[in-house]
Structure formats: C-alpha cells, structure tokens
Amino acid sequence: MEIDSKSWKILECLQHDARLSLTELARAVDMSVPAVSERVKRLEESGVIQGYHARLAPQKAGYTLSAMVGITVAQPYKKKLLDILSAMPEVMECHHVTGADSYLFRLLARDVAHLEALVARVNHLGETRTSIILSTPISQQALRQPR
Template sequence: MNGESTVVLDPLDWAILEELQQDARLSYAELARRVALSPSAVTERVRRLEELGVITGYHAAVDPARVGLGLQAIVRLKYPGTAHQPLRRLIADRPEILQCHRVTGDECYVIRLATRDVAHLEQVVDELARLGSLTTNVVYSTLVPRRAISRPSTGE
C-alpha cells in the first residue's frame, strides 16, 4: 500500500527468505547448504534482496515480559484533523509504542504498546488520549507473535 512496485521472486529467493526469517543469524555457508546453492550465489542473492528493499533489516526478537514490559495493549485512536505531527512526536518519544499503523475505518491509528503494569499503561494511554478519542484493549495472550512472510499461492 506504500506505492512501491512489487519485486518478482523466484523459488530460491523465497527459500532464502524463509530460512532467514526463521534464523537471521545463519552463516552464508549454512544458508547455502539449506537452499542447495553455493555460498557465493547465496551471498549475491541476499545482497540483491537487500538492495531491492525486500530484506529491510535483521532483528532480535525480544520477549517484552522478560524485560519487564509484561502488559501489552492495543489502542485504537480516532485522530481529529490532518495535523499528525503531535502524534508522530509522541510515537518517537514513547518507546512503549511498539507499532503504529494508520488505518481505514472509524479509527485512524491502531497502536500496539507494551508497559510494565496497569499504572504505566494508564500513563501512556492518557498521553495518547490528549490527541483524540481512543479505545484500549489489554492483550491476554498472543496466538501469533510473529509470522514469517511466505510465498503467496498462485491460486492454481
């Protein structure tokens, strides 16, 4: 939805992406072994996927609860007007905000955040509430913490 063109990937590109999404710390030699290519061919393909913007980075998956942020919530914000800079500043200043999506529908933004406890959640929600009306849902559990992007089916 960002206006960028789609990159056409072949089955080997998809195999590389699937392996890296499972373990981005794989050496090129191990990745090459898993996808049945030479290390130099895998290295070249990974570099090309990075240059094309298909691979946008490598990240460590951190369990928020293990680092003291055990209360997660989803906030849906209805933002009045079109001057969104105050929200962008708040997002930049609040590390508790893990994701923020601008969406269609009644709400303008869907925000995922992680806090220490209910008091901490209330503090962050109060700051967001200064920007518009909102609805907050506490996350009981996460059924899909992170799903890898898979090759789309062709419908055949």
C-alpha cells in the first residue's frame, strides 16, 4: 500500500496516542472526520495498522532487569527453542539473525537470579551470550515517513 503524507500524519498521531477520537485525529491532521475514518479503515484493512496497544512500564510490574540473549542453535533444536521461548511470558521479542547467533531475544527478569533461571531454560539447546541492558537511550520509536 502506498502511504501518502496525510496518512503518515494520521499514523504519527495514532502512534503517539492511539486513544485519540476520530474528531481529535481529524483536527490534528486538518481533515474531515469521514475522510480520516476512511483512511484509518484502509490502513487497518491493509495491515499497516496491526492493532492498538497499551504501553506498559516493566519496572512498575516488578521486572527490574532487561537483557538481550543471543543463542547459537543447531537446526534440529530450532523449533524446540522457539516453542520454549513462545511459552515464556518474560520473552518480549525474538529475532532470527545473521552472524554468530541463530536467534537474539529480549527478556525481562525480576532480578539476576530470575534472569539466570530464564537463560537456563534454553542454554541446553546451544551456546548463549547474555547482555544485561543498563539503559535504553532510544526506546521503540514511532515509525515515520522515509525521507
């Protein structure tokens, strides 16, 4: 789907505050409510907008650590690894990557002991490398129109 500048403005507004009413959104992008409604509907139907979510603060939910774990896994164990990771609520995302690691995943933990226990669930499947995230100077940014 080709996304024009008006639709990009709508997307930027919704990424900033997905709870905007259509009236507020129309005012922000200087369009009529029906026009904005139609564009949002098209963006949803085409899969550009995949959902609306609450953004949570892991620290407030008891997760004091965040870590990136790289793992090198032999082909026969890849499905097993993904099954285990999918069942772990602490795993926020997992990426199949190039380079030394087969997968790179980010997880949350209550403390170092919890982190160690989480990594232990998968380290029998391959060699792991764990990096505790000290801070996140650039958090998940809004997707913006390419220049």
